[in-house]
Amino acid sequence: MVDADQTFVIVGGGLAGAKAAETLRTEGFTGRVILICDERDHPYERPPLSKGYLLGKEERDSVFVHEPAWYAANDIELHLGQTVDAIDRTAKTVRFGEDGTVVRYDKLLLATGAEPRRLDIPGTGLAGVHHLRRLAHAERLKHVLTNLGRDNGHLVIAGAGWIGLEVAAAAREYGAEVTVIHRGPTPLHSVLGPELGQLFADLHRDHGVRFQFGTRLTEIVGQDGMVLAARTDDGEEHPAHDVLAAIGAAPRVALAEAAGLEIADRARGGGVVVDERLRTSDPDIYAAGDVASFHHALFETSMRVEHWANALNGGPAAARCMLGRDVTYDRVPYFFSDQYDLGMEYSGWAPPGTYDQVVIRGDASRREFVAFWVKEGRVLAGMNVNVWDVTDKIQQLIRSRARVNTEALADPHAPLDSLAS
Template identity: 50%
Template sequence: MTSRERVVVVGGGLTAARAVEALRESGFDGEVVVFGEEPRLPYERPPLSKAYLQGTDAASVVYPHDTAWYREHRIDVRSGIRVRSIDPAAHTVSISDADVVGYDRLLLATGASPRAFAEQGASLREVHTLRRLPDSARLRTAFREGRKRVVVVGAGWIGLEAAAAARGFGNDVTVLGRGDVPLESAIGPELGGMFADLHEANGVHLRMGTGVSGLQGGRGSGTREQVTGVVLDSGEVVEADLVLFGIGATPNVDLAASAGLHVDDGVVTDEGFRTSAADVFAAGDVASTWNARLGHHLRVEHWANAEHSGRVVGRALAGESVRYDESPYFYTDQFDLGMEYSGYGELAASARLVVRGDLAARECIAFWVLDGRVVAGMNVNIWDVNEEVQRIIRSESVVDEAALADPAVPLGTLAGGAT
């Protein structure tokens, strides 16, 4: 690509930040423009449900780069601007009828949005979702007051991390979930049970196997009623001063769909993040990318996908031929438990669980083995092993389950006989 060319990035998250970083590192010397809908620099989201929400980190921790870095690297970040449409044939993006910006290559990194609660009471005060920095700031302020009845609807990663943060400030916390145990669909009943024990040991009330039909409100300060309770499918009301919905997210595909791009649970791309339109790429939470290991497209919402896909797509935008083959990875910090997970959840769902260490003490490595091969692994309160776990997964080697479960056997010997 020549210095006369322009790359436009639509999105204000970590994917955008890493993409423009890799673009410059790859030698692209042309114009780079980033449009972010929020009135701030591109930022990453894990602290919003972890350290920042817990009150241990300042808001500045969310920014991979500051204003000076973007200026030094000649990247034009236009914050607080919503792109209205894209025209792949004309190679333009429209901000308004009078403001049209041309591009040579375009990256869609528009991310995802929290799935909304659409039943009665959704508009009451103190009903929250958690996705953006202001969401986390409002929750942190509310949690810090303590002594609130906080109800979290959803027993997934966001819900449990927020519950841990709320409980850490001394609030009375109830988590409502549909499964038998938290995280059952993500990591199975055994590991989900471990998280249930963790939360109950720290005073969180778990109400599993429940659905929510609506919210109740009462007159509070101002013109809007404040939430006072969560109505379960059974008709029971769980009293609440604050309700957080963590019931999943949906990819922000409106721009892509209106432009005629192929969309199917995300913007569909090949292994190099190329969409169905020439010179248009998509990466991060919004992209459904071809995965050779699984033999189908896969959309991943976790931090590592934004981090790694951003770097790889940046090289693609610079003109390199790339192939994305990172296995999914995510981590969590809740109370005194830290965990890293790598691998393919859909394969793990039908795999055999093998545990190395003490599951009850929450200090172990869990492996999911399918047809003799490790398809996913999760280290809990055991550190500096995740690279070895990922190497075993990538090797696709047949493993000895007894050796896999034996802490005396070095992990490095379990992938194709490596040492």
């Protein structure tokens, strides 16, 4: 029975951690809630960093999960700019801050997130080399894009994943010249495969982005600390005033690993291994958000999901599990993106090699359609592009595991909710 004598500690001040703290209170927990954040900003959401806020369409304050006064009003002990450097599982304590403060926990939630992968090439120490993960990164990059657009400057982006493409779109809207270097054959190849990856290549080319596929950066050339060019392994040299490294993110597992918790194989995405209740290998420690690696029964595989919806839903699920509620975390993975006049939502999990066909409903040439990744007649994933209010129906198809008629699936006049039996 949870009571006021218990202390729940949350490590990580992103969306998952903040929503977990909120859920503990809304579920009636009256004990201590300690939320430790290594950033000095209050917990915030990350999608605006590469979308509305980066484009100057949203104010800075719009990114925060709660108003600053909310934490004190809900008796959340918020520690900003503090790093947890040790977990003692035997004593059930965490140590944090420069003064080595030690607090005991009854339940502990790790919501430590992920960090951008670094380019391991010469020149990364130059002033014009950027990453985008934190609010401070977005503030700096927003200033950079403004200047590049004003001066007709060049931005080179390493990586054509979601962050790379969203920043490319933002940079073009500011008026900057953009070149994207990507090792794969198409953008987003590891998520969408070649069929839909090509659509995003065409979209960006239509807006003036240049792509170099099948190559990687080997050196960033500079002078007096400033970027001048970016070299690739095919011998090309691309003019650049700034470079963005957008080559993915790595789960922040060092704290969990040092505490002896089970860590997933990096080939499977890494992360802290959790069960269907988001418990780690220690029954009093939970993990949620980008750092958690869980076995998804629906897709029969282990996965680590780095997107907003996983933090939004995973944090509250972990909080309820910490309270002893009977919760199984099996949400269908979901994410969204906005690039130029294209808006999309993706539900499911279907990397290349897991599906046998892609079915298109609508007009892909007009970028107004729904794509389905199908294996043996079952829908594994769906992406709606400039088509709205279909996410729930797509997720129902995925969850049903029903065999569908692919001709009906491709027919815009056949109701989606009639296809699953």
